[in-house]
Amino acid sequence: MTVITRNHVVTAGAGHRPMIFAHGFGCDQNMWRLVAPAFEADHLTVLFDHVGAGRSDLAAYDAGKYSSLDGYADDLVEIGRALDVTGGVFVGHSVSAMIGVLASLKAPELFESLVLVGPSPRYIDAEGYFGGFTAAQIEELLASLADNHMGWSAAMAPAIMGNADRPELGEELTNSFCRTDPAIARQFARTTFTADNRADLGRVTARTLILQCSDDIIAPEAVGAYVRDNIPGSEMKVLRATGHCPNLSAPAEVIAAIRDFI
Amino acid sequence: MxxxxxxxxxxxxxxxxxxxxxxxxxxxxxxxxxxxxxxxxxxxxxxxxxxxxxxxxxxxxxxxxxxxxxxxxxxxxxxxxxxxxxxxxxxxxxxxxxxxxxxxxxxxxxxxxxxxxxATERRRYERELVDATETAQAESRLSRGQLLAEHETAELREQFIAVLGHDLRNPLAAIDGGTNLLMREPQSEKSQRVIGLIRGSVLRMSGLIDNVMDFARGRLGGGLQLNRSSKPLALTLEQVVGELQTSYPERRIELNVDPAAQLAADHARLAQMFSNLLANAITHGAIDQPVRVDAVLGPGGLQLAVVNAGPAIPPAAMQQLFQPFYRSNPHSRVQGLGLGLYIASQIAEAHGGRLDVTSDATETRFTFRMPLSDGPA
Missing domain, CATH: 3.30.450.20 (PAS domain)
Incomplete structure (x- = not known):
C-alpha cells in the first residue's frame, strides 16, 4: 500500500510549482473538480482523499492516528514527499486548511504558499475567542451523527444514484462523491470540530491567503479575521460567494483569487 | 371547492x-x-x-x-x-x-x-433499527469478552488444580511409602501406634485431596464420569473399613455384607463415597457405640446403610447436609471442608441412585440406594 493508493492521489497537468488541493469534512477530492483543472496548464495539480473519505483505502483508517489533525497532516507530508514537492502551493478547504498549516510546520520545504479556504483554528467558542459554536452545539452535532439521524446510509444512497439531468457527472463520480463510512465520518467530525490549533498559527512561515466566504455559518468572517491576525503576514480576501463551499458555488471567483495570489 | x-x-x-x-x-x-x-x-x-x-x-x-x-x-x-x-x-x-x-x-x-x-414514523423506525443494531453489537462484544474471560479462567483453573494435586499428592505418597517401609521392620509398640496414626492421617488427607480436586474441577453435578466394572461389593467395602479402622483403632465398625455379591459400579467412586459416609459416622457418632454398615444387594438394587448412635441431627441442619461446604460446627477443626457428604450424594446420583438420611435420638442413618446397572453410566 503506497501513499498514492492509500490516499487515492490523482495528479494532472505539469509546471514548476505543484499545487496540492485538500478537501474538508463531508466530501472528497471532487470538491475541487471545478477549480483544480483551471491550474493544470501551468502547474502539476495534486488531488487526494483523506483516509476514510472518497476512494481512499478504508483499511488504512486508524482511529488513534486520526483522532487528531496531526494524523492527517502526516499523511499530507507523506504525499508531498512521495511526489517530491518543494516550494509548492497548498490549497485547503475547511478543516484541511488547518491540516495544511500543520503540514507546513512539520515540513516547511513543501509549501511556499498556503491558500486557506474557510479556515477555522477552533470551532468552539472559548474565553476571548469566537469560534461560532458552543461546546453544547458541537456535542449535539456529534450526537446526531451517532444517531444516524441525518440520513447517513439510508438517505444518502438513493441521492447519489444516477443523474439524468447532468450526464457529465458519470456514475462513478457521483457514487464516490460524499460517500463516507458512518463510523469514520463520526470520528472525523469529532476530530475536526473539537480541534484547537490556534497556537499553531503564529508559527506559520509560508505566504498565506485566507479566502473567506460571506455568510459562512461554519467558518464565520470573524474566525477568518482571527486567522489573518495570527498568521504573520497573511492576507484575507472576502468572497462574494455565500455558504461554506465556494469551490463549488463560485469556482470562478475562487480561481481568480488563487491566481492573483500565486 | x-x-x-x-x-x-x-x-x-x-x-x-x-x-x-x-x-x-x-x-x-x-x-x-x-x-x-x-x-x-x-x-x-x-x-x-x-x-x-x-x-x-x-x-x-x-x-x-x-x-x-x-x-x-x-x-x-x-x-x-x-x-x-x-x-x-x-x-x-x-x-x-x-x-x-x-x-x-x-x-x-x-x-x-x-x-x-x-417522516416522523419512519425516523422513529430508523432510530429503533440503529439502536437495535448498536445494542446487538454491544451485546455481541460483551458476550465475546465474557467467553474469552471464562475460557481463560477455566484454563487457569485446570492448570492450578493439576499443579496443586501433584504438589499435594507427591509428599503424601512419600510419607505413605515411608511408613510402609517402617512397618516391615520390627518396631516398638509405641512406634507401631504412631505409624498407625500417621497412616490414618495420610488416608484422611488423601480423601480430602480427592474431594477438593473433584469439587474444584467442577466435575460434580452431572460432570462426574463413571468407570463401571463388576466386582465383589464386599472387597470394596472391606478395604475402606480396613483403612478407617487403622486410623481409628479404638472405634468399632461392624460390616454386614454378602461376600459373594457382585456389583457393577464405579468401585473407586463407590469406595470414595463409602469412605466419606463412614468417616462422617465415626466423627459424629457416639464414641462408645459401634458404627454399623449393612449392605443388601437384591433384585431392587443395592441398599447400603451406614448407621451410628449419638445425638440427633437438628432438623434445620438436615436440609443442608448435602450442600457443599456445609459443616455442623463451622469452628470445628476436625470436620474438614464440608465436601464429603456433598460428594457422596453426587456419586450416588451419578450411579442413578440417591442418598437419604434419617436421624433421631437413637441413631443416625445414611442410606445409599442404587438400581442395578441400568442407571445412567
Missing amino acids: PGTADDDLVDLYENAPCGYLSLGPDGRIVRSNQTLSGWLGLGPEQLRGKRLRDLLSIAGQIFYETHFAPLLRMQGFFDEVALDLVRADGKPLHVLANAAERRDAEGELLFTRVTLFR
Missing part, C-alpha cells in the same frame, strides 16, 4: 400533502406552501427570505453545509435526504427532502425547488 383548473392547481400547491419551498439563486426562500406553514407554525411571510439551513438546528446546519449543499451543487439535486426542521414552538419536524436546481441555458442557477415529506 375551486371552480377553475388554475384555482385547482393553486389549491394543489398550497394544500398538497407535502411541503413545498422555492429558493432563489441566493438560496433564500421566495415561495412556500400552506402545508409547510402549518407543519412549522410559520406563515409564508415569516419563511420568505430565510435560507433552508435557517430552518435546521445548529447540528443540522453543519451537516447540511458540509454534505447536502455540496451534493446539490454537484449533482443539481438530492433525493430522500433526512432533515430535522425546527418548528416555531422549538419542536423538531422530521422530514425527508428532495431538492432540484433549475438552471438557465447558460448554466446560471435560477431557483431550487424543495419538496418535503413528513
Whole structure:
C-alpha cells in the first residue's frame, strides 16, 4: 500500500510549482473538480482523499492516528514527499486548511504558499475567542451523527444514484462523491470540530491567503479575521460567494483569487 | 371547492400533502406552501427570505453545509435526504427532502425547488433499527469478552488444580511409602501406634485431596464420569473399613455384607463415597457405640446403610447436609471442608441412585440406594 493508493492521489497537468488541493469534512477530492483543472496548464495539480473519505483505502483508517489533525497532516507530508514537492502551493478547504498549516510546520520545504479556504483554528467558542459554536452545539452535532439521524446510509444512497439531468457527472463520480463510512465520518467530525490549533498559527512561515466566504455559518468572517491576525503576514480576501463551499458555488471567483495570489 | 383548473392547481400547491419551498439563486426562500406553514407554525411571510439551513438546528446546519449543499451543487439535486426542521414552538419536524436546481441555458442557477415529506414514523423506525443494531453489537462484544474471560479462567483453573494435586499428592505418597517401609521392620509398640496414626492421617488427607480436586474441577453435578466394572461389593467395602479402622483403632465398625455379591459400579467412586459416609459416622457418632454398615444387594438394587448412635441431627441442619461446604460446627477443626457428604450424594446420583438420611435420638442413618446397572453410566 503506497501513499498514492492509500490516499487515492490523482495528479494532472505539469509546471514548476505543484499545487496540492485538500478537501474538508463531508466530501472528497471532487470538491475541487471545478477549480483544480483551471491550474493544470501551468502547474502539476495534486488531488487526494483523506483516509476514510472518497476512494481512499478504508483499511488504512486508524482511529488513534486520526483522532487528531496531526494524523492527517502526516499523511499530507507523506504525499508531498512521495511526489517530491518543494516550494509548492497548498490549497485547503475547511478543516484541511488547518491540516495544511500543520503540514507546513512539520515540513516547511513543501509549501511556499498556503491558500486557506474557510479556515477555522477552533470551532468552539472559548474565553476571548469566537469560534461560532458552543461546546453544547458541537456535542449535539456529534450526537446526531451517532444517531444516524441525518440520513447517513439510508438517505444518502438513493441521492447519489444516477443523474439524468447532468450526464457529465458519470456514475462513478457521483457514487464516490460524499460517500463516507458512518463510523469514520463520526470520528472525523469529532476530530475536526473539537480541534484547537490556534497556537499553531503564529508559527506559520509560508505566504498565506485566507479566502473567506460571506455568510459562512461554519467558518464565520470573524474566525477568518482571527486567522489573518495570527498568521504573520497573511492576507484575507472576502468572497462574494455565500455558504461554506465556494469551490463549488463560485469556482470562478475562487480561481481568480488563487491566481492573483500565486 | 375551486371552480377553475388554475384555482385547482393553486389549491394543489398550497394544500398538497407535502411541503413545498422555492429558493432563489441566493438560496433564500421566495415561495412556500400552506402545508409547510402549518407543519412549522410559520406563515409564508415569516419563511420568505430565510435560507433552508435557517430552518435546521445548529447540528443540522453543519451537516447540511458540509454534505447536502455540496451534493446539490454537484449533482443539481438530492433525493430522500433526512432533515430535522425546527418548528416555531422549538419542536423538531422530521422530514425527508428532495431538492432540484433549475438552471438557465447558460448554466446560471435560477431557483431550487424543495419538496418535503413528513417522516416522523419512519425516523422513529430508523432510530429503533440503529439502536437495535448498536445494542446487538454491544451485546455481541460483551458476550465475546465474557467467553474469552471464562475460557481463560477455566484454563487457569485446570492448570492450578493439576499443579496443586501433584504438589499435594507427591509428599503424601512419600510419607505413605515411608511408613510402609517402617512397618516391615520390627518396631516398638509405641512406634507401631504412631505409624498407625500417621497412616490414618495420610488416608484422611488423601480423601480430602480427592474431594477438593473433584469439587474444584467442577466435575460434580452431572460432570462426574463413571468407570463401571463388576466386582465383589464386599472387597470394596472391606478395604475402606480396613483403612478407617487403622486410623481409628479404638472405634468399632461392624460390616454386614454378602461376600459373594457382585456389583457393577464405579468401585473407586463407590469406595470414595463409602469412605466419606463412614468417616462422617465415626466423627459424629457416639464414641462408645459401634458404627454399623449393612449392605443388601437384591433384585431392587443395592441398599447400603451406614448407621451410628449419638445425638440427633437438628432438623434445620438436615436440609443442608448435602450442600457443599456445609459443616455442623463451622469452628470445628476436625470436620474438614464440608465436601464429603456433598460428594457422596453426587456419586450416588451419578450411579442413578440417591442418598437419604434419617436421624433421631437413637441413631443416625445414611442410606445409599442404587438400581442395578441400568442407571445412567
